[in-house]
Every structure is written in structure tokens, then in C-alpha cells.
Amino acid sequence: NTNPSIMKTTVGLILLALSSSWAYSTTQYSRRTLLQGLIATAGATISSSAATAEENLTDVYFGVGCFWHIQHEFIEAERSILGRTNKELSALAGYAGGSKTGKEGRVCYHNFQGIADYGRLGHGEVVGMKLPEAKISDFAKVYFDLFRNGERVDPMDRGGEYRSLIGLPGGMNHPLYPEVEKAGIAKGMKLVAGKGNDPDTIGKKLVYVYDTSEFPFYQAEVYHQFHDDFQSRPYGRSYNYIVNDLLEDGRIQGTGCPDRI
Template sequence: MLGTHSPSCGQRLEGSCWRGSAQPAAQLRQHQHHIPCSAARDTVASEGMAKAGVRQAAAAAMLAWAAVSFQPANAMSLPTPPQTHARPQTEDVTPVWFGNGCFWGRQKDFVDAEKGIGRKGENVSAVVGYAGGPKKAKRVCYYTGLPGSVYEDLGHAEVVQVDLKGNAEASEDQMRRFAETYFSQFRKTPKGMQRLDPQDAGPAYRNVVGIPGGVRSPLFKILEEQNVNKMQLVEGQGNVYQRGKPSEDDKVNVVYIMDSEKMSFHLAESYHQFHNGIGKPFPADYTRSQKQTAKKVGRIYSTGCPDLPF
């Protein structure tokens, strides 16, 4: 995330990773929300260590809010998300998605990339969400969701979705720009190319790209072209936990290429959209104005999942 990491990405709301002065409330424990313990591993990059305290404080605030806001599962009533959120379109649109770590700062990168190709206001398409999981669910939520809805448990990763618009030539040019942005979000290490927030570890933060047709898509050639540091581009089938082990884990120098027509994108909660980076506040025209515009045109909306007040 270009050094701007989420306090809520890479934290677990249960077990030994709880950093607060007391354990979470019973309601939270029964929901079994989690955040990878590897956030505290010794291999954390220097900028991640510097921001660890900020992320933990924010995670504690999220827990405190949730503890007084959530009721047991059998007493909770969440709105059912609308089945469709179609937006008027006057041109061909092909959604694609990219993931490599926490999606907060990543979204800002793709919004900037869109502005670089002339998109402004209502034409900016970048939104954050969850994708790359083979399991189906009525709704897909962050770790504060009910059992059976948590994105990591369903095999998804955090991603940013953007639209390719226009004819084939225009779409290929846009894909080239977005792929360039994506691969710029890695840095060289002795073990290969690593994303910029290795402290947020686990399958929920693995490197994924979703394009129609996956590795058999004409767009895959553009990914190969922009992959200047020769990361391993492997066909992804979606993560499944087998005896507690992920079939597609978070690996350095590896990007899973998914067929976006088989692996659906699920919009993330509103509070995740157009969010500040940790230690790097983004301009108000991004966090407020652009977010309000996205709401106005129906790009972001209530998903039926718990929406936190920050």
C-alpha cells in the first residue's frame, strides 16, 4: 500500500493476537473474527514496525466499538443487500481486480492511475472489495461479519476493482496502465518481489489478479508484458483451507491469476472505501468528495455487513 497500511488489515480479533488490556467481549469471541498473528513476525519491514502501534490502537478502537454494538448472532438483524446495483452505462465495461495486501492505500494508487488516463469525478471506478474465493455466501464481510460471511474464511483476498472501458484497443491501453500500477506496488528482496506491507500476512492478503478468462485471457499477455521483474504468474483456483492449511497461501514473488468470470468480486463495507492511509492522510477531495461521488452514482452502497464508524 505504498507505506500506508490499514489498522484493521493484518489484525486478529481473537486468541493470542489480541493486544488490548482485556480479552474481547463474549459476543466477539463467538463470532471468531480473526487477523493473522504474523503481523508481529520478525520479518516485518521497517515501515511496518514503525506503524505497528498505530494499527494496534485502531484495532483496539474497533473492538471497543464492536463490543458495545454487536448482539449475539441469533439476535442480530442485518439488512439484506439489494440484489443488483446497476449503473447506467453508455460504453462497454469490463471489471478487473488487483490485490496485494491491505486494500486501503492500494485504492488510492488506482484512483491516481485512473486520473492519469483522464478519468475524473463520476468516471473514477476504483472500489475495494473481496475476491478470489471459491465458496459462495449470501454476503461477504470483513472480520466483523457473522460466521459464514467472513471473507478470509470464504477464500477471498482484499482487492481493488477497476473498470476497463471502451473498445478492445482502449481496454488494452487501460489494462496496461493498471498492470503497471500493480507491479509498481512490489519491491525487490533477496527472495524476490515482495508487496509493501509484508506484516499483513496470510491468504487474505495474497497477490491476486482477476481478469475475464484468467491465464487464457488476451489481457494476460499485458500482465506478462508489465511483469518486468519476472514474478511468478500462476493460475489460481481460489483458496480453500484443508486441515487448516491454505491451498493458495501468501507467497513472496507469486501472483495468482484468477478468472474473474468464475471468481466474483464482492464490494467491501463503506468505511473501507476511499480510506486514509496509516501515517499518511490522503486529501479530503479523495476521502470525502470522491467517496460522496461514488455513493451518488451507486458505486458504493450498503452491503448488509456491519459498517464501522471510522
């Protein structure tokens, strides 16, 4: 049987290689579709007007396995908990937890050129968001609900790139960290301070907690954003095409990594 991690990397590289010459609609196909061709709700909903007036937004990130599925779940959480519209969504696939970057501060997915490979730099796949501080604990509950008996839903993916991690300003010293820890303990998880370049958490029921000032979030390439994953049915084009809104208003930027833009 083919290792899903190898399939994911291979398909990602194929998608990247083709993206420079394909039409935009083609690049939006999921990696699952390419692979076939080539071989919940937490908290109460607030009004959109209130969401627009959000204050005290805090940069956080969460990671547990492949970021495709995690991004989708947090997009749904932004809608249900914060009442955000497509024009207000903030959840982006990215990388964090490594102590190094490549040239010009780049952190990139595996690529043929070997540029700033996130795995070699010690980073893991995460989803970064801008959240009201008062809602961090709600999103922590969503995060821990993503685990299945203390493990990620894609245990076939192995390596530090897929470790479980959380990023908060100040890490474990964040004022709301006790609430995050409480949500984890309720699910049988142990939270420890991340040191950077940490190993896989598979089989340990463990989550690393990072200080975002020391271990910031790095946005992943455009072709990784709003994709379907291997664990679920396709999310549909209405989800896949959210990337258009974020590109248009600058919430998604070019990374300097090999990409389709």
C-alpha cells in the same frame, strides 16, 4: 511489538462498532487516526470527454496486501491514465479469489457477528475497476510497480487475505493476458492460475490470476472505501470524501454486511 495484521483487524472492528452511532464526518476518519486515539503514473492522460465516452469497459481486479493503499494508487491511475473525474472513478475496495460466499452471497470483513468472514471464505483483499480493454496493460504496469523487490509494501500482514492476485475475464485466457504477464515478468514476478482459497504469496514473488466469471469481485463495506492506510501520510479529506459521490450515484452499494449504512 504489535502485529500490524492484528492492529488492522482490531481497528476495523472498533471502527465498525462505533460507526452506527457516530456522525458521518467522524466515520470518515482513517483507521490510523482511530488507532492513535485508541492505543506512478503510467500512460498518457486523455480528455475527460473521451473518458466519458469509454467503450468496451471490462471488470478487473488487482490485489497486493491491504486494499486501502491499493485503492488510492488506482484512483490516481484512473485520473492520470484515463482522465477520469470523481464522477467517473470506478476503483473500489473489495474481496475476491474465494470459492464460497456467506448467506445471500455476502462476503464481509472480519466482524463481531462472524458474518460471511472473507478470510474464512478464502478471499483476498482487492481493488475492482471498470477499465477500457485497451488500457488493461497500462494498469497492470501500475500494479506491478506497487511491489517492492517482488513483495507487497505491508509484509507484516500475513495470510491468504493479503495474497497477490489479479482478476480478468477468462483469467489467463484473456486476449490481453500476455501483456499483463509481460509486465509481471519485467518485475521478476511469476503468474500462475488461481484455484480459489489460495494461500499467501509472501516470499514467493508470485501472483495468482483468476477468471472473474468464476471468481467475481465483491465490493467491501462502505467504511473501507477511500480510507488512509498505514504506509503513507493521510490522503486528505478530498480523497476520503470521494465516497460521497459514489454513494450518491449508486456506484457504491450496501453489501448486507455489518457496516455504517
